[in-house]
Amino acid sequence: MNPDRSLVGAITRQHLPKVGGAVVLGLLAAVAGLAQPAMIGELIAAVSTNVPLLVPILIVVGLFVADAALTTAQAYLMGRTGERIVYDTRTALIERVLHADVRAFSRWRHGDIQARIVTDTSLLKIALAQSTASIIVDSFMVLGSVVLMFVIDPLLLGVTVACMAVASLVALVLARKLRKAAVRNRTIVGDLGADLHRAIGALNTVKACRAERLEGNRIGGLAVSARRSGVRVSALSAMLSPTMGIGLQASLAAVIITGMGRVATGSLGPAELTSFIMYLFYLVSPLVMLFMSIGQLQQGRAAIGRINELADIDEEPSVVLPRTPATTSERESTEFTESTEFIESTEDSVEPEAFVGNGAGVTFDRVRFAYGPDEPTLRGVSFTVPARGLTAIVGPSGSGKTTLLQLLMRLYPVSDGRILLDGENIASIPVHRLRGRVGYVQQESATLRGTIGDNLVYGEQYANADEIDRALRLAGLDEVVRSLPRGMHTEIGENGAGLSGGQRQRLAIARMLIRRPAVLLLDEATSNLDSDSELALRTTLRSIASECTVISVAHRMSTVVDADRIVVMEAGAVGAVGTHHELLRTSELYQRLNAIQFQGEQAAHGLPV
Numbered sequence: 001m002n003p004d005r006s007l008v009g010a011i012t013r014q015h016l017p018k019v020g021g022a023v024v025l026g027l028l029a030a031v032a033g034l035a036q037p038a039m040i041g042e043l044i045a046a047v048s049t050n051v052p053l054l055v056p057i058l059i060v061v062g063l064f065v066a067d068a069a070l071t072t073a074q075a076y077l078m079g080r081t082g083e084r085i086v087y088d089t090r091t092a093l094i095e096r097v098l099h100a101d102v103r104a105f106s107r108w109r110h111g112d113i114q115a116r117i118v119t120d121t122s123l124l125k126i127a128l129a130q131s132t133a134s135i136i137v138d139s140f141m142v143l144g145s146v147v148l149m150f151v152i153d154p155l156l157l158g159v160t161v162a163c164m165a166v167a168s169l170v171a172l173v174l175a176r177k178l179r180k181a182a183v184r185n186r187t188i189v190g191d192l193g194a195d196l197h198r199a200i201g202a203l204n205t206v207k208a209c210r211a212e213r214l215e216g217n218r219i220g221g222l223a224v225s226a227r228r229s230g231v232r233v234s235a236l237s238a239m240l241s242p243t244m245g246i247g248l249q250a251s252l253a254a255v256i257i258t259g260m261g262r263v264a265t266g267s268l269g270p271a272e273l274t275s276f277i278m279y280l281f282y283l284v285s286p287l288v289m290l291f292m293s294i295g296q297l298q299q300g301r302a303a304i305g306r307i308n309e310l311a312d313i314d315e316e317p318s319v320v321l322p323r324t325p326a327t328t329s330e331r332e333s334t335e336f337t338e339s340t341e342f343i344e345s346t347e348d349s350v351e352p353e354a355f356v357g358n359g360a361g362v363t364f365d366r367v368r369f370a371y372g373p374d375e376p377t378l379r380g381v382s383f384t385v386p387a388r389g390l391t392a393i394v395g396p397s398g399s400g401k402t403t404l405l406q407l408l409m410r411l412y413p414v415s416d417g418r419i420l421l422d423g424e425n426i427a428s429i430p431v432h433r434l435r436g437r438v439g440y441v442q443q444e445s446a447t448l449r450g451t452i453g454d455n456l457v458y459g460e461q462y463a464n465a466d467e468i469d470r471a472l473r474l475a476g477l478d479e480v481v482r483s484l485p486r487g488m489h490t491e492i493g494e495n496g497a498g499l500s501g502g503q504r505q506r507l508a509i510a511r512m513l514i515r516r517p518a519v520l521l522l523d524e525a526t527s528n529l530d531s532d533s534e535l536a537l538r539t540t541l542r543s544i545a546s547e548c549t550v551i552s553v554a555h556r557m558s559t560v561v562d563a564d565r566i567v568v569m570e571a572g573a574v575g576a577v578g579t580h581h582e583l584l585r586t587s588e589l590y591q592r593l594n595a596i597q598f599q600g601e602q603a604a605h606g607l608p609v
């Protein structure tokens with residue numbers, strides 16, 4: 001990956017002026033710091049020669065104050081810029097993941113995505129802001145100290161360099177090892193997050209399969225690896241500073257012994273020796289910081305690589321996001337508090353009333369599609385659905401029914417052929433606009449943590465009370481909501497915990513009805529309903545079908561008998577099209593499906609089959 005075109009690279013470039021400003025403040029603080037030993041030397045000289053002390057004292061105090069003030073300002077600016085970099089990176093990643101191509105997204109583990117967005121980004125602050133500035137400022141301090149020490153006494157500098165060089169070499173080796181350990185640690189923590197996410201997301205299945213111990217051992221094993229690699233990172237990191245400390249103590253001892261000898265022979269004054277020793281301390285602290293910053297930068301590089309990898313996730317076609325994120329000031333103008341507003345602010349939003357009652361015909365024209373390189377799932381599907389009415393799609397499991405709906409939603413692009421909505425190829429309709437016209441109630445009706453009300457107006461925050469009431473009534477959910485003590489404010493948990501399967505389906509249907517789509521797609525959307533609720537919903541669907549197109553994938557034959565037309569799918573192709581009675585006469589497959597269903601229902605009611 002070209003680092004210049006990477007997300008982190010682009011964001012860092014945007015914040016370079018502020019990082020530069022902080023570096024300048026740091027360099028000024030370094031100058032104030034470097035001047036201190038020289039001025040203290042002057043002060044000592046003044047004391048011994050009885051000249052007035054006021055001016056040198058004021059200068060020394062001024063240098064102390066300037067050093068402290070500039071260091072504080074630098075640290076604040078750096079911290080603030082670091083937080084901004086983290087914020088910009090997080091929001092850019094969230095934006096890209098939310099707009100990711102479904103196929104590309106399915107290759108990622110959800111927990112790993114979460115770890116990269118939440119944890120890895122937090123390392124950027126230290127790596128890009130603090131460490132980078134520290135490397136520049138501390139290098140300057142080290143260089144300045146060396147030059148000034150050379151001016152005072154080149155021989156003592158030689159002694160210092162000899163002692164520090166060994167320590168520095170060891171520190172460099174440690175920094176390299178630290179980077180490798182940090183990369184490993186970040187990877188293991190990502191795996192841990194991904195596995196934990198998987199287990200929590202399917203906790204009931206874990207319990208039903210009595211797999212608690214299995215999951216516990218697997219996740220526990222990763223936690224052990226994460227601890228071990230984390231300890232290694234800490235150990236290497238902890239060794240960096242003492243390594244330089246040993247170098248300092250060795251140089252200090254050598255400088256004092258050599259320096260005292262030179263003071264005794266009169267070739268070096270006591271004030272100069274004092275200044276030199278002070279510079280030695282001034283040299284070591286930034287040197288330690290320098291190596292620590294290099295270590296932190298190494299840890300950060302591991303995180304940067306992972307962030308850039310996620311940022312390169314493929315986007316959905318026709319949602320072209322800028323590869324370079326908006327500038328800070330542009331971002332501030334699109335502050336968001338809820339993810340829904342976030343989406344609205346970055347997309348060509350759909351006016352809520354735009355498609356009310358505006359039915360649209362749908363045509364599948366020789367549609368071919370394959371999920372992967374293997375056998376195609378759809379092998380040239382052609383049929384037309386008029387602008388009004390209820391169309392059912394039936395067929396054996398795996399015949400491609402859900403795939404048809406997903407292609408119409410443009411969750412995947414067709415491999416060949418076209419799908420037309422009201423005569424327009426959906427490939428040329430922006431996805432956001434298309435999905436405003438087509439409502440999709442999935443097989444596994446997704447409910448989100450929050451209140452029932454939040455779930456109902458999700459993505460449709462303009463809905464008014466009348467529209468909400470109407471949708472609840474049509475979906476047969478009004479009684480349920482009324483019976484709850486907190487009504488629309490009732491909290492539902494993860495994956496709809498607190499609602500029955502049928503209630504979840506009705507909630508998902510009501511959510512789509514609020515949108516008043518031109519085309520309503522239902523994928524097994526009534527499979528969890530009891531017979532009474534199903535009958536009520538069928539009546540509802542009939543009335544909705546009089547003002548828009550309803551396409552319903554159904555297993556239960558009872559739900560399709562009164563459809564205006566039924567499309568029978570067979571192994572990725574259309575086997576037959578007709579009404580229930582026509583198909584009973586003309587389609588062998590339909591007869592079979594009907595007979596199987598009939599036998600199943602007889603058996604379910606304890607009747608002879």
Ligand SMILES: Nc1ncnc2c1ncn2[C@@H]1O[C@H](COP(=O)(O)OP(=O)(O)OP(=O)(O)O)[C@@H](O)[C@H]1O
Pocket residue numbers: 371372377395396397398399400401402403404
């Ligand atoms: N995301 C996916 N990646 C790869 N293959 C998939 C994916 N989704 C579905 N398939 C495959 O495509 C084929 C058709 O699946 P689809 O879900 O469209 O069938 P269906 O008729 O709706 O089945 P069912 O009635 O069981 O829901 C199946 O063989 C399935 O394994």
